[in-house]
Amino acid sequence: MNSYDLIIIGAGIAGKATALRLAQLGLKILHLAPNFDPDPHCNDDLSWDSRIYALSSSSQQLLSDMNVWEALDHRRIQVVSDMRVFGDSGRATDELHFSAYSATVSQLAWIVEASHIEKTLDTASQFQGNIQRITDSVSDFVSSKEGVTVHTKAGQSFSAKLLLAADGANSPIREKLQIKTPVNDYGQTAVVANFQCELDHQGTACQWFLDHGEILALLPLPNKKLSMVWSAQSAHAEQLQQLTPEALSAQVMSAAMGSVAQRFGPLKMITSPKSFPLRKLKAERIIAPDHQPKVVLIGDAAHVMHPLAGQGLNLGLRDVATLGKVIEEKESFRAIDDPVLLRRYERSRHGDTDALLFTTDQLQKLFAHPSSFMKNFRNMGMNMVNRSPFFKRQLIKKALS
DSSP, X not given: OEEEEEEEEOOSHHHHHHHHHHHTTTOOEEEEXXXXXXXXXXXXXXXXXXXXXXXXXXXXXXHHHTTOGGGSOGGGOEEEOEEEEEOSSOOTTSEEEXXXXXXXXXXXXXXXXXXXXXXHXXXXXHTOTTEEEEEOOEEEEEEETTEEEEEETTSOEXXXXXXXXXXXXXXHHHHHHTOOOOEEEEEEEEEEEEEEESSOOTTXXXXXXXXXXXXXXXXXXXTTEEEEEEEEEHHHHHHHHHSOHHHHHHXXXXXXXXXXXXXXXXXXXXXXXXXXXXXEEEOSOSBOOTTSOSEEEOGXXXXXXXXXXXXXXXXXXXXXXXXXXXXXXXXXXXXXXOHHHHHXXXXXXXXXXXXXXXXXXXXXXHHHOOOHHHHHHHHHHHHHHHTOHHHHHHHHHHHHO
């Protein structure tokens, strides 16, 4: 039976980044997933991935530390220099404006296609001789104080000191470990698509809070393109996906009382819409219980949040960075599967994760509340924060971390 330092399950960005980061520390990695290939997008200027992420400074730093950031095609990356958040009152004064210039930073975020990040991680991993990739699925695993053994559906077996589960929000590994994972279903579905716009977006990301708790975000992409994330009530989301490209473009332009069309001009949809359900999810623990040690949860397997803050991937990449730091800075006498190290990782992640999930969840509830009192309260609050340079700087500082 082949033996490794770590077995990583899952081939999303978090799984691929974890494999590369830990391999760069000299660890022997087995990376196991049913499919490693990202969606066949991101090949030329006419083909853009509708799965878009806003990367924070901490995510950019991690990718840079792994020599991945420099390898990305920066012609496909859009720097966000301004962000405008509009309330649902229709008044121009109920707006939050965040400016990189006012905050004395170079940018607020970078907008990058998911498949572009994945492909670049794939290329970097090919140069790591201590990463072995196997296309297969886990059928079972056994964990003990001595380590973990993974059995695959193809009949193969592998052993390692540690198992890292980056197998997504519906993590079978987490389920088998019976880790309690409360789920809050928002009753919403995110509809995503890309558009060509006529007017220059000037590197500005816009977000509108709409009626019925819906949220429309338009993120800038290079060459006058926009990425849409419409967090809609599930029935409305289904209707949006059934529209023709022309009808959906018209629907987006007319949103927020025509503010979209006024800001960006006519829109033309250039990618087919996709969707995913919205929920809040957090595993009560991100290392396995004592009776089944040697398993760690990473990324969506550990936590899922509403996209209104655009921090989901950033949170997962901070998992990767923290785990890498804990292992890199471990005492020389500790093995990588030492329970002290695993608890150190878990403690380091709980505070950050809890705070971000709580804040995002409360904001979603605040803007979903139907009462006129709450509507006036939240829009007045936005106006007050917008008038306070100090509060805005603090919000930007937190978002960039």
